[in-house]
Amino acid sequence: MNLFAQMRVRVLQDLEALQARGVLPEGLSMDNVAVEPPRDPAHGDMATNAAMVLAKPAGMKPRDIAQALADELGRDPRVTSVEIAGPGFLNLRLAPVVWQEVVGDVLSKGTAFGRSDLGGGKKVMVEFVSANPTGPLHVGHTRGAVFGDALASLLDFTGFDVTREYYINDGGAQVDVLARSVYLRYLEAHGQEVAFEDGTYPGDYLIEVGKALKEKVGDAYVDKGEQFWLDEVRSFGIDAMMDLIRADLAQLGIKMDSFFSEKSLYGTGLIESAIHSLDDKGLIYEGVLEPPKGKKPDDWEPREQTLFKSTEHGDDVDRPVKKSDGAWTYFAPDIAYHYDKVQRGFDQLIDVFGADHGGYVKRMKAAVSALSEGRVPLDVKLTQLVKLYKNGEPFKMSKRAGTFVTLRDVVDQVGPDVTRFVMLTRKNDASLDFDFDKVLEQSRENPVFYVQYAHARVNSVLRKAREADVAVTDADLAAADLTKLDHPAELALAGKLAEWPRLVETAARSNEPHRIAFYLYELAGDFHGLWNRGNEVPELRFLQDDVATSQAKIALARAAAVVIAAGLGILGVEPAEEMR
Numbered sequence: 001m002n003l004f005a006q007m008r009v010r011v012l013q014d015l016e017a018l019q020a021r022g023v024l025p026e027g028l029s030m031d032n033v034a035v036e037p038p039r040d041p042a043h044g045d046m047a048t049n050a051a052m053v054l055a056k057p058a059g060m061k062p063r064d065i066a067q068a069l070a071d072e073l074g075r076d077p078r079v080t081s082v083e084i085a086g087p088g089f090l091n092l093r094l095a096p097v098v099w100q101e102v103v104g105d106v107l108s109k110g111t112a113f114g115r116s117d118l119g120g121g122k123k124v125m126v127e128f129v130s131a132n133p134t135g136p137l138h139v140g141h142t143r144g145a146v147f148g149d150a151l152a153s154l155l156d157f158t159g160f161d162v163t164r165e166y167y168i169n170d171g172g173a174q175v176d177v178l179a180r181s182v183y184l185r186y187l188e189a190h191g192q193e194v195a196f197e198d199g200t201y202p203g204d205y206l207i208e209v210g211k212a213l214k215e216k217v218g219d220a221y222v223d224k225g226e227q228f229w230l231d232e233v234r235s236f237g238i239d240a241m242m243d244l245i246r247a248d249l250a251q252l253g254i255k256m257d258s259f260f261s262e263k264s265l266y267g268t269g270l271i272e273s274a275i276h277s278l279d280d281k282g283l284i285y286e287g288v289l290e291p292p293k294g295k296k297p298d299d300w301e302p303r304e305q306t307l308f309k310s311t312e313h314g315d316d317v318d319r320p321v322k323k324s325d326g327a328w329t330y331f332a333p334d335i336a337y338h339y340d341k342v343q344r345g346f347d348q349l350i351d352v353f354g355a356d357h358g359g360y361v362k363r364m365k366a367a368v369s370a371l372s373e374g375r376v377p378l379d380v381k382l383t384q385l386v387k388l389y390k391n392g393e394p395f396k397m398s399k400r401a402g403t404f405v406t407l408r409d410v411v412d413q414v415g416p417d418v419t420r421f422v423m424l425t426r427k428n429d430a431s432l433d434f435d436f437d438k439v440l441e442q443s444r445e446n447p448v449f450y451v452q453y454a455h456a457r458v459n460s461v462l463r464k465a466r467e468a469d470v471a472v473t474d475a476d477l478a479a480a481d482l483t484k485l486d487h488p489a490e491l492a493l494a495g496k497l498a499e500w501p502r503l504v505e506t507a508a509r510s511n512e513p514h515r516i517a518f519y520l521y522e523l524a525g526d527f528h529g530l531w532n533r534g535n536e537v538p539e540l541r542f543l544q545d546d547v548a549t550s551q552a553k554i555a556l557a558r559a560a561a562v563v564i565a566a567g568l569g570i571l572g573v574e575p576a577e578e579m580r
Helices: 003-020 050-058 062-073 096-112 139-157 174-189 204-217 226-251 270-280 331-343 355-371 407-414 416-423 447-467 474-478 488-498 500-510 514-534 547-571
Strands: 046-048 079-085 089-094 123-127 161-168 258-261 284-287 305-308 319-322 348-354 378-383 386-390 432-435
Touching: 003 046, 003 050, 003 062, 003 500, 050 062, 050 089, 062 079, 062 089, 096 474, 096 488, 096 547, 123 139, 139 161, 139 348, 139 378, 139 386, 139 407, 139 416, 139 500, 139 547, 161 226, 174 204, 174 226, 204 226, 226 407, 270 284, 270 331, 270 355, 305 355, 319 331, 331 348, 331 355, 348 355, 355 378, 407 416, 416 432, 416 447, 416 547, 447 514, 447 547, 474 547, 488 500, 488 514, 488 547, 500 514, 500 547, 514 547
Parallel strands: 123 161, 123 348, 161 258, 348 378, 386 432
Antiparallel strands: 046 089, 079 089, 284 305, 305 319
16 A cells, blocks of 8 residues: 555545636646655654646646645545645645554554555566676675665566566676686696786685586696687686675575576677667767777877777767777677567666766667667666675675685674665765674664664564563554554654555666665664653553553554565565564
8 A cells, every 4th residue: 555656546536626617727747746754753744845846837836736735635434634835835734543543554564564566567677796706706796786786676676577687798808817726726726836916816706616627627738738728718717706796696595597608709690789779779880989088199100990989878978899909808708688679578777886887877878779679678777885884894805715805704793684775775886885784783883783773673662562472463464443643743653654665666766775774774763762662651561450441552563574674575685583
């Protein structure tokens, strides 16, 4: 039950009635009419901008529309008062029974409360992580992994058909470097002393890979030239790294639906097909680009290249897809990969990239727009850097990885639930400070603890109720006399629960799972506030002498726990049954 959506329907019906009576002109677009929580809860339970957005097209004063609409809305039995604020906003207050019914609805639907058919079964591809298969995932990948997985869960919760995909970058020079690094560890496994030159990967994680290669081929590659072993060792190393990466993702509870190999694009005609598709649309030509900004003329050598008219689809400049020597640019296989996504029938594409890919966004959007003829939208989400701290100091690099802090370093320190939640406590395009000490604090300053503690507190109430022989199954609580929930603090908490369905849809529309974490923190705050007030106001305590009253109050607490569990489920975090 999305109360805000229901009330918007009522607002639109009343506006249509005003049109039918000639108070408002016909033909007005209602698309921008919204019903949402007011910025200040003291102003009411809901607010609508209807008068403000319709005033200009209707040729009327906002307050005149607001007054006419207020008269209509005042006839709704759910509405106890309607106030005109400022130039024409309407603030509504709703009857207690509305909020009481929300509690019953949550308990009846369980963690499915808030689910919607917003997506209508549309097929969405969320591509995320897609790290080079040259080593374990680092902390930057961790943020992208958590964000992508939570976004996929959010979209699934709102009715989309979601596919999680990892793009394996196994077609570039970096995998040759991996092969040479594995070969050095292979020689080391044979007792030779080796030196890792600049550009190779010195991390300890390749020691076991070198040993495994020795077990497989013996001394067949010892002291042999690259032409004898490079291809085989490259494949062996990539497979080993992808096993490592899959294990890293499993540490966070992430499982991909599919993996796509960049290498599969080469020599198969897939790149050629994608470029041919653009050429058929008149978007490929031979030309010379202007020198990049900041380049001096004597630094620039103009060369004729094969170019994609990406400017016709919103890019700043046209982009090369083939170099003057006939080799494909890095952009060409990315075009082919997204062409393949379009060909697979996805209705929407989402790419989760690191912040260093910011310059790639416009060209990739242009490519998808051109390839799909504007049918398939692409949303690119950039995840900013994560700064790690411990004991007030930057967290040291990982010896195992050689140059960076790994995903496993983080998870080993604080666990997967804390890791996931903290990674979503900031918007994806804002940098994030991850302090190992603070994220393990048991205080309000630690959002993970604060939300988990709320869920655990509800469970403690349920245990005490059972000990007192109070029936507290969800069915019992849903059938309780919820009219006994009449204190403003209780109704306020029920009102916060009512925001959940709307919040979920808003987060899904904007592809912003961090909104779920923010909401859970606010909901936990409202619950803890009610709990603490019970220490001072006996009538607010969840357990009362009267069983019926106890059941009503516990129903509210349990409803809060259900929504917290649903939200944590989207984030991939297990709700705490008790705090240790």
